[in-house]
Amino acid sequence: MGLMVRLQSTTKARYIRLDYVRGVEELREAEVALETPVTIVVNGAELVTLFASPSDLKELAIGHLLGQGVIRAVEEVKSLEVLSSRVSVETKRDVSDRVSEYGRLRVITSACGSTEDFYQILDQIDHPYVKSDYTVTLSTLVEAVRELNKLSVKGHLLAVHTSGLFEEGRLVAYAEDVGRHNSIDKVIGKAALQGVEFGSTILVTTGRQPADAILKCARVGIPISVSIREPIHSGIFAAWRTGVTLVCGARGSKIDIYTHPRRIRYTFGSPKEPFST
């Protein structure tokens, strides 16, 4: 405690591999993902503890605070200190109103008793709306997915989620984490620290995208969110409400566009908004 510990995100584990077709047993060693509780402290008070891969903790904290709306820009951070797996952030201005809002959202969802209420809350939230008129060609999008998949090969073996942020088609941030939300927080944090203009970016992630993942994109202004997984309804709903172009099932030779297809340019067909309430 009190010491700066170099955190590893993987470790070695031994296991017995049984190949039951060939009838072979081997004692092997593999690299496996670590996870640890990461506590984010804002202006002296503990905000949240996330279970995360112990790497890129600065970026995790910045991205989480941006994605949850506790800070609106990296410039609002006065200082940031990582001590072991505790990240302490001081802000320039008082953000106690936003910290309360962070808490309020949790209280609202725990007080609410039905799916109808949940969607009503999603509806009532003073949600951000992504107005960016950024568009990409289908081939740029497909190339971004391919690039993330290439980078994710090791992550898949480790059962971690990976996310990448592409600005004008170029990868500007990449992160791995045992938690899909954490991997998104990390790339948002990394990009924000580089001063990336989120309005012309694409997020590509191996994780599923429910409403909370989409709201992270919307809050920082990422216009296009792509998952290699299948959709979750709350994510589709949130994407439609917040103006995010949601692409799911991006693997093999297809992609599925669930909301706001206007941002994806292709030469065949004529995209209509597929989502309607």
Add this chain to the structure above:
Amino acid sequence: MGLMVRLQSTTKARYIRLDYVRGVEELREAEVALETPVTIVVNGAELVTLFASPSDLKELAIGHLLGQGVIRAVEEVKSLEVLSSRVSVETKRDVSDRVSEYGRLRVITSACGSTEDFYQILDQIDHPYVKSDYTVTLSTLVEAVRELNKLSVKGHLLAVHTSGLFEEGRLVAYAEDVGRHNSIDKVIGKAALQGVEFGSTILVTTGRQPADAILKCARVGIPISVSIREPIHSGIFAAWRTGVTLVCGARGSKIDIYTHPRRIRYTFGSPKEPFST
């Protein structure tokens, strides 16, 4: 509110399918997973709100309470009422000490500041130890994985996690959920309600298995936990400490045994405990 709402766990969503190899665009409709906040109330006080697929809520609550140690057996439940997505549980005896413990664990993890502390906490927890001498043949195990995979085909399409509990090789509980922890809670709940003897069961799940998932098994006494995914180190550590046989990467023609291989019988090789601290 106050009305019993029939909860659906999926809904329809329209999307644009782009086949960029053939250059074909289609407007399609798919079944997608829903998620909703489910609040568990114990003896009048809100315990937790989980984001879950809105199905099998009774089982979700029972399984969560068992897996987190708030109740030790289904028989401790006096009444259980599901009103929309709020599950109210009354217990026969006072469980306020266990509710405090449930809260304490969260406080401990949020107060702790390093990976070392995290493992120390895992170590210090008055953890259950699964003493069951239940053994299975490799082919029984492989057959259970195959059966879960067959049932999971639709779940995979919906991007939900699935779990199955097998008693003496026979499937006794099956559940799907957007959350991997929820799917485990649900099968534990379903099996507990049927009076299943956990000491001779195998849990098979599509989700990863970090420490918290393993602790759920240990608390109810499930001796063998199998995931089709790759391992997480905290799960290996927790399985070793709690006496759970942990099998990961169960797909294709192989399985990987990470802890306590004695419970799996096969004719080739001679299993040694692969895990050491």
